[in-house]
Amino acid sequence: MVGIKDVAGKAGVSISTVSYVMSGKRPISPATRRRVLAAAREIGYVPAPGEHAARATRTHFVALSSPVHDSTSYTNYFAYFLHFLRQARFHGYETLLLTEENGGEQLARLIDTGLVDGVVLMDVNMDDSRLAVAAATGVPFMSIGLPGADTGIPCVDIDFTLMGGGIIDRLDRLGHSRIMFIGGKHVDYERDGGANYLVRLRSALLDNARRRNIRVDEQYTDEDDFDAIETILDMAMLNGDTAIVSQGSPMFLNSLVAVARKNGIRFPADLSVISAGTCTDPIGRRLRIDEYPLLPADLCRMGVDMIVRLMDGEPWRGDRVTLIPPVYQRRGSLGAPREPETRSATTPGPASLAATAPPWNTRRAGSLEASPPPAPTAANSRSATTPQAHPYDPTTTMRSSNDNKGADDDLFQP
Structure with missing residues (x-):
């Protein structure tokens, strides 16, 4: 094991000089300090945790x-x-x-x-x-x-592991069996092993969903790309996803709500939404989106x-x-999944919308960092058949934020 004596020998100084550099007990010249620290890094010397004295x-x-x-x-x-x-x-x-x-x-x-x-x-x-x-x-x-x-x-x-468990627990208790997870750019999950909070939250969410037999469709997209967001919402509604879990920024949430309003999608009547692991105040309060926020x-x-x-x-x-x-902040965007409705031939529905909308992968090439949703399997779905498409009425509008006055905050209790 490398010790302080080895550092002293490598740097060509006394053991006491190395000790003073590491502890800060006495002033050391900048040149000597740089030489000692460089030697310590080169040979892999690691000071004992907590041994630092006041400089x-x-x-x-x-x-x-x-x-x-x-x-x-x-x-x-x-x-x-x-x-x-x-x-x-x-x-x-x-x-x-x-x-x-x-x-x-x-x-x-x-x-x-x-x-x-x-x-x-x-x-x-x-x-x-x-x-x-x-x-x-x-x-x-x-x-x-x-x-x-x-x-x-x-x-x-x-505790992002606890956060992921809390999200799935809430969705499961409300009766959701197929949800969509929307992340940011792929690079944030890959660079140097990925940003720790993104990786831990996503892993906990997927692990808990698997144990609850909840299917998760994953999408990754730019923060404010309206075309990509519209495509993702189309996919969520047509695939039968009844809730969205977003790791996007406040800008993404703002765009998500705007696109939903444009298409007549109501939260939570048509689709439940929860944000996780971002700083949304005051946007989150204005949009009335449930969330587990970051706590800077x-x-x-x-x-x-x-x-x-x-x-x-x-x-x-x-x-x-x-x-x-x-900390879970309830604002009224989570609810039970909507039951399928019987529609007349003249009533707009997912099938008619799908017929008029361009294919998901033809919009803004490169803006949607995803692949088509995987076919359901026994491992990732409650059944081996594709769930019935989730209908919505494009003639309706999103409920007013006044409908959710009195929403309270609470801690997730595992």
Whole structure:
């Protein structure tokens, strides 16, 4: 096992110098500090968790590493950043925001300069390159977001596994047997193992649906592509999906409601909708969409409190992973599935709509990142036959948000 003596030999310094670099007990020149940290990373030295002491010289800067990608939801991003900034200010710290996609290299360079007293990781992927940097440094680290591997650094997050179970439990109790899951872009589920909260929520939702014998049709699309959203709604209604679970952004939800209104689809009379794992306020309240939201204020408060304690030299005695329960906000968009109706030959219905609409895969090539829904099997459907198409009346309009006044919030109880 690599120890502090090996780092000293590699860097050409004394053991006490390595100790001072790792603990921050005494000031060390920037050049020596960079040499020691580079040696530690090269040979794989990992300081023991919780051994950081309060640094002798404070900069009162904390780094927030949160990479920005082409697919980043700015609504979610800025909600977390502003809550973090406010909480750090409360504790007397300024925030240095790091946004490089390859955050590991940028983070290593910053730590070597000694400009920050601690680092918080955000927007954490399952296989995140920044975790290797966190493991081999003398600077306190914590993560808002749960990575796929146990890195030894403290983490705080929402329990997305519990959230996925809560969604399926509610839909099952209402009687839904076939639902549609709408995710964002495929890359968000694939880059470095996928964004941890997207992957965990989707996995929990599919696992719980399989156990309840609920069929899930999956679609992935751009946030605000009206053509793609209209196509997905057509597919949901014609395939017999009676509920939609969305991991889309507030922009996507706004477009979804607009397209539904245009086509006369009422929530929840014709189709139930629930949003999960995004920041929708105040849009969510205005649209009256049930949701399990992200909780940036709570997570950033806990994360900053945690990193401040570590920067003050307090050993971490709590659980390495802290998961907070998801909060369900009821706004009236979930209901029992609508029973099939008998229609006259002159009444518009799914068949007539399907006859006039273009095929699902001819609209806006490239905007819909999906494949046609799989044929039902015994493993993923309640029956081996395709469920009857779910009718809707295009002459009706979506119910007013006033119909849902008095909707309350509650915690999901497993």
